[in-house]
Amino acid sequence: MKELKEKILKEGVAIGTQIVKVDHFLNHRLDIRFLDKIGAEFRRRFEGETVDKILTVEASGIAVACMTAAHFDFVPVVFAKKAMPNTMTEGFYEAEARSFTKGTVSKFRVSDRFISEGDRILIIDDFMAHGEASMALVNIVRQAGGTVVGIGAVIEKGFQGGSDKLRQAGCHVESLAIIDRIDDGKIMFR
Amino acid sequence: MKELKEKILKEGVAIGTQIVKVDHFLNHRLDIRFLDKIGAEFRRRFEGETVDKILTVEASGIAVACMTAAHFDFVPVVFAKKAMPNTMTEGFYEAEARSFTKGTVSKFRVSDRFISEGDRILIIDDFMAHGEASMALVNIVRQAGGTVVGIGAVIEKGFQGGSDKLRQAGCHVESLAIIDRIDDGKIMFR
Numbered sequence: 001m002k003e004l005k006e007k008i009l010k011e012g013v014a015i016g017t018q019i020v021k022v023d024h025f026l027n028h029r030l031d032i033r034f035l036d037k038i039g040a041e042f043r044r045r046f047e048g049e050t051v052d053k054i055l056t057v058e059a060s061g062i063a064v065a066c067m068t069a070a071h072f073d074f075v076p077v078v079f080a081k082k083a084m085p086n087t088m089t090e091g092f093y094e095a096e097a098r099s100f101t102k103g104t105v106s107k108f109r110v111s112d113r114f115i116s117e118g119d120r121i122l123i124i125d126d127f128m129a130h131g132e133a134s135m136a137l138v139n140i141v142r143q144a145g146g147t148v149v150g151i152g153a154v155i156e157k158g159f160q161g162g163s164d165k166l167r168q169a170g171c172h173v174e175s176l177a178i179i180d181r182i183d184d185g186k187i188m189f190r
Numbered sequence: 191m192k193e194l195k196e197k198i199l200k201e202g203v204a205i206g207t208q209i210v211k212v213d214h215f216l217n218h219r220l221d222i223r224f225l226d227k228i229g230a231e232f233r234r235r236f237e238g239e240t241v242d243k244i245l246t247v248e249a250s251g252i253a254v255a256c257m258t259a260a261h262f263d264f265v266p267v268v269f270a271k272k273a274m275p276n277t278m279t280e281g282f283y284e285a286e287a288r289s290f291t292k293g294t295v296s297k298f299r300v301s302d303r304f305i306s307e308g309d310r311i312l313i314i315d316d317f318m319a320h321g322e323a324s325m326a327l328v329n330i331v332r333q334a335g336g337t338v339v340g341i342g343a344v345i346e347k348g349f350q351g352g353s354d355k356l357r358q359a360g361c362h363v364e365s366l367a368i369i370d371r372i373d374d375g376k377i378m379f380r
Contacts, residue, residue, distance in 0.1 A: 028301055035256070066222060069220075074226060079218065
């Protein structure tokens, strides 16, 4: 998506060789008009697919998932929670995701009331790095007996191999901008 | 908002005398079609106001803030972060908010790049209890030299006094459903 790549170059900040900071439009300030275009683009990429629900992870996936849902006839969004909230008292599906950037392992949990057998689910996230977060969501959908229609990432760090891993797991992956290299403050796209 | 009250009665779960769980449409599964109506209602409640940005708190405020922004000509949303992320390295505004339900104190932080002097800001949140979270956001807007145009809460627990406190601080508060009492599994509206 050309406009996205231009926006990353204009507003993104490259840190070292691993991190791109895009908190001007995606991770702290949310450029709602632009996220609406992102949603339309995901709709185009997954044209013809029946989507019952969109699944993402709190907190940074929520905005892009919501703005995408509006382009899929306002289907519901479910977001996985990262810690056990005191109100999640009943059954839930759980999967672990390692963050290589932060050096932590998170447990993602989704109430078993919100994904059902036969559900056709589109997974949407802001970033794809090693694919651990998306893989955990795929794991949760499959535990519930649902089908992963596809995985959409706004920005993929292509050099971290996430989308290859997810394709090997049988998923249709679409990333709107794939970064091949971050070097000396410069961002290079595939 | 009649449809909201009906939805709370139908899908909400009252726990004890203090908590209403609405994770079916607002806090875990997000009913995007309904949140779009919520956004339209906030637009109506703040008709005639110039709004430059919407401010909320991660994570549960993000969805309703985004769906509301679409009704305010797609203005940007800024969400306060609750912990110091490793990417927030520059200046930020900070305010504390106590959660009486959880018995914790959170620090809300917003980068000083994302609220500017003169900004006209609408604060949107999912719940209002004692008003601590909204008050922290008001504090942040005022530190930045912005103006709080109004505060919109989807559900207010009227018996916890939040909106009175915020009105005393000079804010225009609009809550779409005000709960007066939670008793024996029953929810009573004002």
